[in-house]
Amino acid sequence: MLNELAHFSLNIALGFAVLGTIIPLLGATLRRSSWMQLASVFATLQFLLVAFAFGVLTLAFVKSDFSLRLVVLNSHTLKPMIYKIAGVWGNHEGSLLLWILILTFFAACAAIFGRRLPQSLLARVLGVQSAITTAFLAFVLLTSNPFTRVAFPPFNGQGLNPLLQDPGLAFHPPFLYLGYVGLSITFSFAIAALLEGKVDSAWGRWVRPWTLAAWIFLTIGIGLGSWWAYYELGWGGFWFWDPVENASFMPWLISSALLHSAIVVEKRDTLKTWTILLAILAFGFSLIGTFIVRSGVLTSVHAFANDPERGVFILMILAVFFGGALLLFALRAKAMDSRGIFAPVSRESALIANNLLLAISCFVVFVGTVWPLVAELLMDRKLSVGPPFFDLAFTPFMVGLAVILPIGSTLPWKRARRVHITRLWPVALLCLAIFGLAWAMQTGRSLIGPVGLGLGVWLVMGVAIELYQRCGRGAGKARRLLRLPLADWGKAIAHAGLGITIFGVAGITAWQVEDIRVLEIGQSAEVAGFTITLEAVEDRRGPNYLTTMADVALSKQGNPIAMLHPERRYYPVAEMPTTEAGIDSGVWRDVYVVVGDAQAEGGYAVRIFIKPLANWIWTGAIIMALGGFLSLFDRRYRLAPGAARDPGRVALP
Amino acid sequence: MRGLKKQRRIQVIVLALVCLVGATGLIGFALRDGINLFRSPTQVAEAAPAPGEVFRLGGLVAQGSIRKGEGVHFYFDITDGANTVAVKYIGTDLPPDLFEEGQGTIATGRFADGLFEATEILAKHDETYMPKEVIDALKEQGVYQGGEGS
Numbered sequence: 001m002l003n004e005l006a007h008f009s010l011n012i013a014l015g016f017a018v019l020g021t022i023i024p025l026l027g028a029t030l031r032r033s034s035w036m037q038l039a040s041v042f043a044t045l046q047f048l049l050v051a052f053a054f055g056v057l058t059l060a061f062v063k064s065d066f067s068l069r070l071v072v073l074n075s076h077t078l079k080p081m082i083y084k085i086a087g088v089w090g091n092h093e094g095s096l097l098l099w100i101l102i103l104t105f106f107a108a109c110a111a112i113f114g115r116r117l118p119q120s121l122l123a124r125v126l127g128v129q130s131a132i133t134t135a136f137l138a139f140v141l142l143t144s145n146p147f148t149r150v151a152f153p154p155f156n157g158q159g160l161n162p163l164l165q166d167p168g169l170a171f172h173p174p175f176l177y178l179g180y181v182g183l184s185i186t187f188s189f190a191i192a193a194l195l196e197g198k199v200d201s202a203w204g205r206w207v208r209p210w211t212l213a214a215w216i217f218l219t220i221g222i223g224l225g226s227w228w229a230y231y232e233l234g235w236g237g238f239w240f241w242d243p244v245e246n247a248s249f250m251p252w253l254i255s256s257a258l259l260h261s262a263i264v265v266e267k268r269d270t271l272k273t274w275t276i277l278l279a280i281l282a283f284g285f286s287l288i289g290t291f292i293v294r295s296g297v298l299t300s301v302h303a304f305a306n307d308p309e310r311g312v313f314i315l316m317i318l319a320v321f322f323g324g325a326l327l328l329f330a331l332r333a334k335a336m337d338s339r340g341i342f343a344p345v346s347r348e349s350a351l352i353a354n355n356l357l358l359a360i361s362c363f364v365v366f367v368g369t370v371w372p373l374v375a376e377l378l379m380d381r382k383l384s385v386g387p388p389f390f391d392l393a394f395t396p397f398m399v400g401l402a403v404i405l406p407i408g409s410t411l412p413w414k415r416a417r418r419v420h421i422t423r424l425w426p427v428a429l430l431c432l433a434i435f436g437l438a439w440a441m442q443t444g445r446s447l448i449g450p451v452g453l454g455l456g457v458w459l460v461m462g463v464a465i466e467l468y469q470r471c472g473r474g475a476g477k478a479r480r481l482l483r484l485p486l487a488d489w490g491k492a493i494a495h496a497g498l499g500i501t502i503f504g505v506a507g508i509t510a511w512q513v514e515d516i517r518v519l520e521i522g523q524s525a526e527v528a529g530f531t532i533t534l535e536a537v538e539d540r541r542g543p544n545y546l547t548t549m550a551d552v553a554l555s556k557q558g559n560p561i562a563m564l565h566p567e568r569r570y571y572p573v574a575e576m577p578t579t580e581a582g583i584d585s586g587v588w589r590d591v592y593v594v595v596g597d598a599q600a601e602g603g604y605a606v607r608i609f610i611k612p613l614a615n616w617i618w619t620g621a622i623i624m625a626l627g628g629f630l631s632l633f634d635r636r637y638r639l640a641p642g643a644a645r646d647p648g649r650v651a652l653p
Numbered sequence: 654m655r656g657l658k659k660q661r662r663i664q665v666i667v668l669a670l671v672c673l674v675g676a677t678g679l680i681g682f683a684l685r686d687g688i689n690l691f692r693s694p695t696q697v698a699e700a701a702p703a704p705g706e707v708f709r710l711g712g713l714v715a716q717g718s719i720r721k722g723e724g725v726h727f728y729f730d731i732t733d734g735a736n737t738v739a740v741k742y743i744g745t746d747l748p749p750d751l752f753e754e755g756q757g758t759i760a761t762g763r764f765a766d767g768l769f770e771a772t773e774i775l776a777k778h779d780e781t782y783m784p785k786e787v788i789d790a791l792k793e794q795g796v797y798q799g800g801e802g803s
Contacts, residue, residue: 235746341657344664356669360676367680371688382691382786384709389687393679516725516745568750577750596725596747605725607747 003068006056007147013049013104014137016042020130024123028195036123040111043126046133047101047108054088054101057146061088066153070094070146076159076573078544086170087160092294092310093146095173099290100136102181106210107133110185117206124192125185132184135317143310159573162545168228176221176248180286182214183255187283190276191325194332199272204265207279209637211262214282215255216628222248223621234579234594236609238508238617241390246369247289250362254282257358260351268348268413270340273333274355280329284322285362291318292369343415350408354401361397368393395448402455402502405495406462410469427465431458445510452506459499463492490631497623504616513610520603528610530591531555537595537604545569547580550595550604554584566595590614689761693790694736702764710738710769711759711787719754731760731769734794744772757787 020042027035060068061084064077074091075084089095107129114122140146163169189207193199225248230238239245258278264271295311342348368385375381406427411420435454442449470488471480515527519534526532533553540547552564564582571578584591589612596605690708702708715730715737722728722741727748730737740760742748752758752774762771791797 234750341661344661352665352668356672360672363673364676364680368687371684375688382789383688384691385684385688387687389683392683392687393676396679397676514745516747518724579747579750594747599725600721605747607745 002056003060003065003147003149006053007145009049010053010137010141010147013046013053014134014141016045016049017130017134017137020046021127021134023127024130025127025195028120028123028127031120033119036119039123039126039130040115042130043104043107043111046130047104050097050101050104050137053147054097057094057097058085058088061085064157066155066157067149068146069148069150072150072154072157074160075157076544077156078573079160079165080543082167082170083160083165086164089173089177090160090164093140093144095177096136096140096144097146098174099177099181100133100140102177103129103133103136103184106182106185110188121192121196124195125188128188128191129185132188132321135320139310139313139317143313159544159571162569162571162574162576162578163232165544165571166228166232168224168232172221172224172228174221175217175224179214179216179218179221179255180248180251180289182210182217183251183279183283183286185210186214186255186258186279187321187325190279191328193276194328197332197335199265199276201266201269204262204267204269204275205637207275208259208262208266209632211255211258211279211282212628212632215252215259216625216632218248218252218255219621219625219628222252223618223625226621227618230614231581231583232578234581236514236581236592236594236607236611238505238614241368241385241387243369244289244293246365247285247292250285250365250369251282251289253358253362253365254278254285257355257362258282260354264340264348264351268340268342270342270348271352276333277329278355278359280322280325281359284318284325285366287314287318287322290314340414342413345411345416345421347408347411347413347416350404350411353404354408357397357401357404361394361401364393364397365390398502399451399455402459402498405498406458406466409462409491409495410466423469424462424465427458427461430461431455442511449506449510452502452510456499456503456506459502460496463496463499467492485634485636487631487634487636490627490629490634492627493630494624494627497620497625497627499620500616500623501620504613504618504620507613507616508611511612515608517606518599518603519606523603525606525608527608529556530561530610531558532591532593532606532608534595534604534606537598542569544573545571548595550582552582552593552595552606554591554593562591564591564593566593568595568597585615587615588612691759691786693786693793694731694733694738695790695794697738697764697769698736704765705763707761707763709759709761709786710740710771711757711790712738713787713791714752714754714756714758716754729754731758733790738769739767740769740771742771742774744774746773748774757791759787 020039023035023042024039027033027038057068057070059065060071061075062081064071064075064084066072070091070093071087074087074094079087087094089098107126110122110125110129114125117125186207189203189210193203222245225245226238229240230236258275261271261275261278265275291311291314294314340348368389371385372383375383406424407421410424431454434457435450438450438453439447467481467484470484471477513528515525517525519525521534521536524531524533531554533555535551535553537548537550540549547567547569549565549567552566554561554564562584564584566582567580569578569580570576579594582593582595589610592609592611592614594607596607598604690706692702692708692710694710694712697710710731712731712733715732718728718730720728725747726741726743728739728741730739732738740762742760743762759775760769760771761773761775762769764770788797
C-alpha cells in the first residue's frame with residue numbers, strides 16, 4: 001500500500017514539476033506576479049512528495065520488504081542495518097531517487113532562503129530547477145522505477161555487492177550527489193541570469209555560497225571514494241584515472257574555477273560571461289558524469305547494471321540542458337557588460353590564470369576520458385587511456401596552478417606593486433632549497449617527489465605569510481588575526497589543505513616501496529627496514545561473510561609496532577570474494593599488507609607496500625572542505641553589504 | 654577605459670588560446686604513450702603485434718588452464734572461442750578477487766615469443782558485469798552467452 005502511494009506521489013511530483021517549470025517561467029516573461037509567486041509553492045510540494053517516496057523506499061529496505069524488486073536485488077535480511085540503509089542508494093534506481101531528492105531539496109532551499117531575491121529572478125531559478133526535476137523524474141518513472149513489484153516475493157534478497165558494504169562507501173554516494181546536484185542550482189542561476197539579461201555583484205554573492213556548498217560536498221565525496229579505493233580494493237592506489245573517477249573530478253575542477261571567478265564577479269563586477277559559462281559547464285560535466293556512469297559506454301570499475309536505453313535517455317537530457325544552455329549563452333552573453341578594469345599584475349589576472357589552468361586541466365581529463373569512445377566511433381579501434389597519459393598531460397597544469405597560487409592570493413585587486421611579490425622571495429628560496437635537497441638525496445627516482453615536496457611547502461608557507469601580512473603592523477596582531485573575516489580564514493585553510501594533499505600525492509607517488517613474495521607461516525620479510533612476519537592464517541566467520549584472516553606482525557629493528565590482520569572475505573549470498581588490506585597507519589608512512597591465495601607448494605603470496613605520507617592526501621582534502629565550510633559562514637553572506645544600496649536584492653543561502 | 658577593457662579581453666583570449674594549444678600538444682604527445690589497444694585472441698592470431706608493444710588482451714580464462722609458475726607468477730590461457738593465447742602473469746599485484754577459470758578478463762602486457770607477458774590483469778567486478786570489450790570479442794566469435802548489455 002505504502003509503496004503504491006509512494007509511486008503515486010512520484011507521479012504527482014512530476015505533474016508539479018511540469019507546472020513549476022511552465023507557470024513561473026511564463027509568469028516572469030509576462031510579468032504576472034501571482035504566477036511567479038507559485039514557483040516557491042511548486043518547489044516545496046515537489047520536495048515533500050519526493051521526500052515521502054524516498055522515505056517509503058528507505059523503510060522498505062529497513063524492513064526488508066521483498067515485494068519490491070529493488071529490495072530483492074539489493075538487500076538481504078542478514079545485512080547489518082547501516083548497509084540496509086546504504087543499499088537504498090547502492091543501486092541505479094535508488095541512487096537516482098536520491099539524486100532527485102537532492103535536486104528538489106536544493107530547489108526548496110532556494111525557495112525558502114531566496115524570498116528576498118528579485119521576484120522574477122527567483123521564479124526563473126525555480127522554473128529552470130523544476131525543468132531539470134521534470135527530466136529526471138520522467139527518467140525514473142519511465143526507465144528506472146524503484147517501486148517495481150515482484151509477483152511472488154522471495155523469502156530473502158540477493159544481497160548487496162560486498163565491496164559496497166563498507167562505511168567509506170556507504171557515505172560516498174550521498175556526498176558526491178550533494179555535490180553534483182548542488183551544481184544544478186548554480187546552473188539554474190546562470191540560466192535565470194541569462195533570461196533576465198542581468199548579472200551583477202549581488203548575483204555573484206548569491207551564487208557563490210551554492211557553488212561553495214556543492215564544492216565542499218564534492219571534495220568530501222571524492223576524498224571518501226579515494227580513501228575507500230585505497231584500503232578496500234587491495235591494490236594500494238588512491239586514484240586510478242578510471243572514467244567514473246574522472247566523471248566526478250571534472251565537475252570538481254570546473255566548480256573550483258567557478259568558486260574563484262564568482263569572487264571576481266562579486267567584488268569587481270567583471271568576468272561575468274566567463275562565470276556564467278563556468279556555471280553551465282559545471283553542471284554540464286555533472287550530467288556527462290551521470291551519463292558515463294549509468295550508460296556503461298566506458299569500461300570502468302564502477303559497475304552499475306548498465307542499460308543502453310538509460311544511456312540514450314540521459315544523453316537526451318544532456319543534449320537538451322547542456323545544448324540549450326550553451327545556445328542561450330551564445331545568444332545572450334553579449335548583454336553582460338563588465339565594468340571593472342584591472343592591471344596585468346593584479347588579483348583579477350591571477351584568478352583568470354587560476355581559471356584558465358583549471359579549465360584546461362579539466363579539458364585534458366575530458367579528452368583522456370572520452371578518447372576511447374572517439375577512437376571506437378571514428379577509427380574503429382578499441383583502446384584504453386591509462387594513467388601514463390594523465391600523469392604526463394595533467395600534472396604540468398597542477399604544478400603551474402600551485403606555483404601561482406601563493407603569489408596570486410597575496411596580490412591586491414586592480415593593480416599590484418613590486419613589493420607584493422618580492423615579500424614572497426624568502427619562502428620561494430626556502431622551497432627551492434627543499435626541492436634541491438630532496439632531489440640530491442634521492443638519486444634516479446621520479447622528479448615528482450621533490451617537486452611536490454617543494455610545492456606543498458610553498459603553498460603552506462605562502463598561506464602563513466599571507467595571514468601574517470593580513471594582521472598588519474604593531475601591537476594586537478593576534479587579536480586582528482582572530483578578527484579576520486571567516487572567508488579569509490576559509491581561503492587560507494583551503495589553500496593549505498591543497499598544499500598538504502599535493503605533498504601527500506608526491507610522497508606516495510615518488511617514494512613508495514613495494515614488494516611481493518611467498519611467505520610460509522613463521523617466515524619474515526625485510527622491506528625498507530621493516531620486518532613483516534606471517535604468524536598465522538586461520539578461517540573465521542563474520543556477520544554475513546566467511547573470512548581467511550592472517551596475523552601479520554610488523555616490527556622495526558626488533559621492536560614490535562603492530563599486528564595487522566589482512567583478510568580475504570567470501571560473501572556467500574553474493575558469491576563474491578573481497579580483499580581487506582591490513583594497514584598500519586602513521587603520520588609519515590602507512591604499512592599496507594595484502595595476503596593472497598595459498599600457494600600450491602605451501603605458504604601465501606604476500607604483497608607489502610610502504611607508502612610514505614599516504615594519509616596526507618585525505619587529510620588535505622578534509623582540510624580543504626573545512627576551509628570551504630568556514631567560508632560559507634562568512635558574515636557577508638548573512639549581512640550582505642549590498643542590501644543597503646539595493647534593498648530586496650539579497651538573500652541567504 | 655573602453656580601449657583598456659578591449660585590450661585586456663584580447664590578452665586573455667590570446668592567453669587562453671596559447672594554453673589550449675599547449676594542452677592539445679601535450680595531449681597528442683601523451684596519447685602516444687598513454688594508450689593501450691585492445692585485442693582479442695583472434696586478432697592476435699591474425700596479425701601478430703609488434704614485439705614490445707603494450708596492449709590489452711581480453712577474453713575468457715580457458716577452463717583448466719591456470720598453472721602455478723615460480724613464486725607468485727602463474728600461467729593461464731585467454732580464449733575467445735576461436736583462438737587461444739597463452740599468458741604468463743609477471744605482475745607485482747595479486748590477481749583480482751574474481752579472477753577464475755571461465756570468467757572474463759583483460760590482461761595488459763606485451764607479446765613475446767608466442768607468450769603474452771601480462772603485468773596487470775583485470776577481472777569483472779561483480780557477478781553481473783563483464784568488460785564491454787570482452788563481450789564484443791566473444792560475440793564476434795559467436796560464443797557469447799548472456800543477456801544484452803549485462
